[in-house]
Amino acid sequence: MAMTLNAIAFQSPKRPSFALPPLPTTRRSPTLCMASSLRSASKDVETVKKPLSPPREVHVQVTHSMPPEKVEIFKSLEGWAEDNLLVHLKPVEKCWQPQDFLPDPSSDGFHDQVKELRERAKEIPDEYFVVLVGDMVTEEALPTYQTMINTLDGVRDETGASPTPWAVWTRAWTAEENRHGDLLNKYLYLSGRVDMKQIEKTIQYLIGSGMDPRTENNPYLGFIYTSFQERATFVSHGNTARLAREHGDMKLAQICGTIAADEKRHETAYTKITEKLFEIDPDATVLAFADMMRKKIAMPAHLMYDGRDDNLFDNFSAVAQRLGIYTAKDYADILEHLVKRWQVSQLKGLSAEGLEAQDYVCSLPPRIRKLQERAQTRAKQGPRIPFSWIHDREVQL
Ligand SMILES: [Fe+2]
Numbered sequence: 001m002a003m004t005l006n007a008i009a010f011q012s013p014k015r016p017s018f019a020l021p022p023l024p025t026t027r028r029s030p031t032l033c034m035a036s037s038l039r040s041a042s043k044d045v046e047t048v049k050k051p052l053s054p055p056r057e058v059h060v061q062v063t064h065s066m067p068p069e070k071v072e073i074f075k076s077l078e079g080w081a082e083d084n085l086l087v088h089l090k091p092v093e094k095c096w097q098p099q100d101f102l103p104d105p106s107s108d109g110f111h112d113q114v115k116e117l118r119e120r121a122k123e124i125p126d127e128y129f130v131v132l133v134g135d136m137v138t139e140e141a142l143p144t145y146q147t148m149i150n151t152l153d154g155v156r157d158e159t160g161a162s163p164t165p166w167a168v169w170t171r172a173w174t175a176e177e178n179r180h181g182d183l184l185n186k187y188l189y190l191s192g193r194v195d196m197k198q199i200e201k202t203i204q205y206l207i208g209s210g211m212d213p214r215t216e217n218n219p220y221l222g223f224i225y226t227s228f229q230e231r232a233t234f235v236s237h238g239n240t241a242r243l244a245r246e247h248g249d250m251k252l253a254q255i256c257g258t259i260a261a262d263e264k265r266h267e268t269a270y271t272k273i274t275e276k277l278f279e280i281d282p283d284a285t286v287l288a289f290a291d292m293m294r295k296k297i298a299m300p301a302h303l304m305y306d307g308r309d310d311n312l313f314d315n316f317s318a319v320a321q322r323l324g325i326y327t328a329k330d331y332a333d334i335l336e337h338l339v340k341r342w343q344v345s346q347l348k349g350l351s352a353e354g355l356e357a358q359d360y361v362c363s364l365p366p367r368i369r370k371l372q373e374r375a376q377t378r379a380k381q382g383p384r385i386p387f388s389w390i391h392d393r394e395v396q397l
């Protein structure tokens with residue numbers, strides 16, 4: 001197994017003005033650790049920063065963990081991907097665009113439409129906006145996600161315009177995803193409820209930081225990660241739609257619901273790739289599944305920072321958890337769904353290591369649930385803290 005370990009050491013004699021202090025010990029609940037697991041586990045890396053190095057610690061960087069000969073598997077799957085993957089893309093002419101859901105700036109009714117949008121937004125509490133902003137910031141870091149997929153051996157877009165079905169998928173997937181952040185960004189701008197400059201700074205910090213999903217250039221790990229994440233975003237946008245409806249804003253509910261439907265289609269595509277890998281290489285795939293779950297699925301925006309709050313991601317996650325938009329229970333549900341979807345318990349012909357991995361992932365959902373229930377009974381009400389995204393108004397965690 002070709003594997004390179006590069007410890008990233010951020011060395012600097014004095015801390016530059018924008019760099020963050022070493023990781024604080026947060027008052028994060030064990031419940032949330034399930035859904036946003038990464039930072040506390042990242043202590044194996046030096047923490048002193050250089051200017052323009054990522055403001056958050058990342059793990060020791062493991063690269064190219066897939067044996068090189070396995071690249072052939074992905075080459076041999078190109079015909080399959082052409083027939084089975086690309087069908088989950090929508091032709092541009094049939095796709096919705098952000099403008100379909102927003103006031104039309106070229107129409108005479110523009111100002112009235114904006115006024116109506118703002119009247120509806122007034123009925124929605126600040127805590128909801130914190131989560132919607134966090135979701136929007138996550139979507140807006142799309143350059144990072146395209147980069148992440150293009151780190152994967154055997155499926156990356158080698159030229160930027162590669163005709164392989166893997167590359168065609170990744171570019172078109174990115175183009176579809178690009179509408180999500182665009183729509184939420186424009187909606188939030190027009191709503192008048194948020195501090196756009198603080199949000200824009202958060203996006204710039206986040207794209208500059210990247211992400212640390214620990215997928216090791218390995219498409220087995222990468223497609224398990226994307227299967228999990230697409231479902232997580234489907235759940236999250238579905239819940240912001242439900243809450244918008246409860247607050248009486250049917251138009252915002254439609255916006256979030258439409259994005260959720262895209263995520264569902266993407267989830268179908270990525271889970272199909274992983275299903276195929278389980279079919280042709282069950283041992284390596286179940287090992288990859290167990291490996292990703294042992295490392296815990298890091299959320300794509302786990303490195304977010306607004307220039308002020310050192311615990312921004314944890315605080316945003318705490319509000320999302322409290323409002324039921326994305327919770328530790330969702331994490332266990334998604335895992336359980338994937339175990340069933342890929343029929344992991346029925347895999348045959350596994351090695352001893354593969355059997356152990358199978359056992360581990362199949363027994364994990366009830367274990368997470370038990371931990372989560374225990375944490376929930378112990379959980380105290382969180383403090384109220386200011387969020388710069390909403391002009392430092394306070395929201396309860
Ligand atoms: Fe998205």
Ligand SMILES: [Fe+2]
Nearest residue numbers: 230233263266
């Ligand atoms: Fe997505």
